[in-house]
Amino acid sequence: MKYYVIAGEASGDLHGxxxxxxxxxxxxxxxxxxxxxxxxxxxxxxxxxxYKDLAFMGFVEVLMHLRTILxxxxxxxxxxxxxxxDAIILIDYPGFxxxxxxxxxxxxxxxxxxxxxxxxxxxxxxxxxxxxxxxxMLVILPFEKDFYNNYNIDAHFVxxxxxxxxxxxxHVNRQTFIKQNNLHPKKEIxxxxxxxxxQEVTRMLEVMLRVVPKFPNYQFVIGxxxxxxxxxxxxxxxxxxxxxxxxxxxxxxxxASAAVVTSGTATLETALFFVPExxxxxxxxxxxxxxxxxVKVKYICLVNLIMDKPVVKELIQNDLTVENISDxxxxxxxxxxxxxxxxxxxxxxxxxxxxxGASKNAATIIINDIKKKSK
Numbered sequence: 001m002k003y004y005v006i007a008g009e010a011s012g013d014l015h016g017x018x019x020x021x022x023x024x025x026x027x028x029x030x031x032x033x034x035x036x037x038x039x040x041x042x043x044x045x046x047x048x049x050x051y052k053d054l055a056f057m058g059f060v061e062v063l064m065h066l067r068t069i070l071x072x073x074x075x076x077x078x079x080x081x082x083x084x085x086d087a088i089i090l091i092d093y094p095g096f097x098x099x100x101x102x103x104x105x106x107x108x109x110x111x112x113x114x115x116x117x118x119x120x121x122x123x124x125x126x127x128x129x130x131x132x133x134x135x136x137m138l139v140i141l142p143f144e145k146d147f148y149n150n151y152n153i154d155a156h157f158v159x160x161x162x163x164x165x166x167x168x169x170x171h172v173n174r175q176t177f178i179k180q181n182n183l184h185p186k187k188e189i190x191x192x193x194x195x196x197x198x199q200e201v202t203r204m205l206e207v208m209l210r211v212v213p214k215f216p217n218y219q220f221v222i223g224x225x226x227x228x229x230x231x232x233x234x235x236x237x238x239x240x241x242x243x244x245x246x247x248x249x250x251x252x253x254x255x256a257s258a259a260v261v262t263s264g265t266a267t268l269e270t271a272l273f274f275v276p277e278x279x280x281x282x283x284x285x286x287x288x289x290x291x292x293x294x295v296k297v298k299y300i301c302l303v304n305l306i307m308d309k310p311v312v313k314e315l316i317q318n319d320l321t322v323e324n325i326s327d328x329x330x331x332x333x334x335x336x337x338x339x340x341x342x343x344x345x346x347x348x349x350x351x352x353x354x355x356x357g358a359s360k361n362a363a364t365i366i367i368n369d370i371k372k373k374s375k
Contacts, residue, residue, distance in 0.1 A: 001027055001370060004085040005034040006076070006100060008093030009051050010196035010225055011265040013037030015115060015161045015359070016091050020045050022363035033083055035076070036091075037227060048079060052227045069096065077103050086370050090134075091115050098129055105133035110370060114138040114362050115161075120147050121305075127151050136369060138362045141306060142352055158361035160353040162265070165250075166272055167356050172254040181245055187219040188257040190329065192242070193249065193270070195262040196225035202236060203282055204262045209240045210322045211260065215329065218257070223249040223266075258332045260325060267312070268302040274346050276332035276339060278325055279303075279314045306352055311345040 003023060007016040017039035024030050024044060034045035041047040049072065073096065080088065080103070087110040090097040094117030101111045113134045119126045120143075130137065130153060137148050137155040148155035178185055194204040205222070212220050219242075224233055226247040233244060245252050249266070253259065253273040261267050263281040270277045279301045299305050303312050313328045315321075331338055 001029070001086040001367070002031045002083060003033075003087050003089060003366075004080055004083060005032060005036065005040065005045065005089045005091065006093065006097055007034070007036040007040070007051060007091040008096060010037065010227060012091040012093060012115070013039045013051055014165065016040045016045075016089075017043045018161055018164060018359040019089065019091075019114060019362055022359040023367070025360075026363050026367050033079070033085070048076075050227075072096070073099055076100060080104065080109070081107070085109060087112055087366060089114055089366065092117055094119075094123075094126060098126060098133070101133040102129070110135050110373065112136050112138060112362075112366050112369075114158075115140055116144050116148075120144065127153070136365065138365060140358060141302075142354065143306070156361075156365055157354070158365070159355055159358040160268075161358040162269060162272060163350075163353060163356040164359055166269075169250045169254075172251045174255045177251055177255050181221070181243060181248075183221065183243055184219045187217065188333075189252070189255055190215065190218050190220050191249075191252050191256040191259040191261075191270075191275070192220055192222045193259060193261045193266045194222065195264060195266070196227060198228065198232065200262060201225070201228065201232075204280055205233075205236050207280065207282065207320060207322065208260050208325070209237065209242065211325050211329070212240055212242060214322070214326045218333075219243065221245055221252055221256075223252050258329055260329070263300050263314070263316075265302070268306075271303045271312070271346050271349055274343055276342055277312055278328040278332065279312055280320050280325065281314070281316045282320045283317070303349060307345060307349055311342065311349070 005016050007013050013036040016036045020032055020040055020043040032045040033048055034040045035049045037051050088104045090101060090113045092115045104111045111134045116137055116139045131151055137153055138158050139145055139155055140158060140160045142157060145155045145157040192208045194201045194208060221243045224244050224246045253270055253275050256275050259270050259275050259277040261270050261277050261279055263279050267279055281300060299314060301312060301314050304310055315324050
């Protein structure tokens with residue numbers, strides 16, 4: 001069978017790659033075209049567009065790149081018609097993907113949405129679009145199934161794909177990691193995870209770096225996104241006393257004592273490695289002002305959303321200051337009671353996410369459904 005997979009960012013590339021591997025295991029003759037990244041390409045997909053050319057976030061940024069987005073959408077539609085897939089699999093990235101879903105539905109192509117857009121947080125009207133144009137929602141957060149079922153949308157909780165990814169990671173020896181990455185052998189490590197998109201990395205890293213001098217007895221290590229060149233980070237970092245690791249975020253989290261993390265998938269990854277963290281987010285002021293009026297949830301961090309309580313500190317927009325980050329880090333590093341409570345919450349979080357096998361479960365549902373419809 002033929003599958004067309006669309007992801008628009010680094011985490012989508014990771015989860016898309018695992019899904020492609022699972023599809024190929026169950027369907028060895030699968031032909032796959034994809035919008036994503038190097039990981040999806042490595043699994044044998046024909047890569048049409050790289051996510052680094054697609055990742056525009058925020059209302060203002062989208063408007064600035066509207067012409068590029070429309071060109072990409074037009075090209076995508078033509079490529080779909082030429083390829084004639086049995087199914088289109090969409091991974092998050094709703095602004096673009098829901099337009100593709102409408103187009104695919106109009107042309108009687110099966111549409112599966114793996115990793116739901118956060119319609120439960122904002123733009124809830126998109127639920128009605130999803131109901132019309134998506135055949136099945138394959139969701140990865142436990143509360144999403146009930147959310148969609150309440151709208152009579154066919155939704156399946158498949159588990160969270162990060163559990164699969166983390167289960168593959170080999171244990172890292174701290175001394176080996178330190179030696180390989182030229183780190184100080186005696187100083188504890190604080191990880192800086194500024195995101196994966198250029199604009200968010202620029203904005204977030206500039207704030208994070210100002211925290212570094214306040215912790216002279218620790219060493220700070222930036223987990224760099226593989227899609228961004230090291231020269232890009234060097235320009236931002238300048239003379240600041242920090243180190244880099246590229247495409248080694250999971251290894252970094254295994255040896256870190258704490259982390260400063262931009263809101264996104266990395267917040268959940270950090271928690272699943274049981275690392276104390278402080279969550280940071282600062283967007284374009286106009287985009288943030290608009291979003292604040294539209295967002296209908298109490299938290300922005302996945303950890304807090306899933307647990308439905310403030311497990312980790314969120315420093316958003318004007319609250320994101322060097323002083324606030326520093327104060328929270330000091331507590332996380334020095335308060336044993338706080339550390340124990342956090343670990344207990346992280347353990348509960350892991351239980352809520354279910355068992356490993358998200359990619360396998362999603363692939364099974366997709367293939368079985370296509371076969372059933374074709375009979």
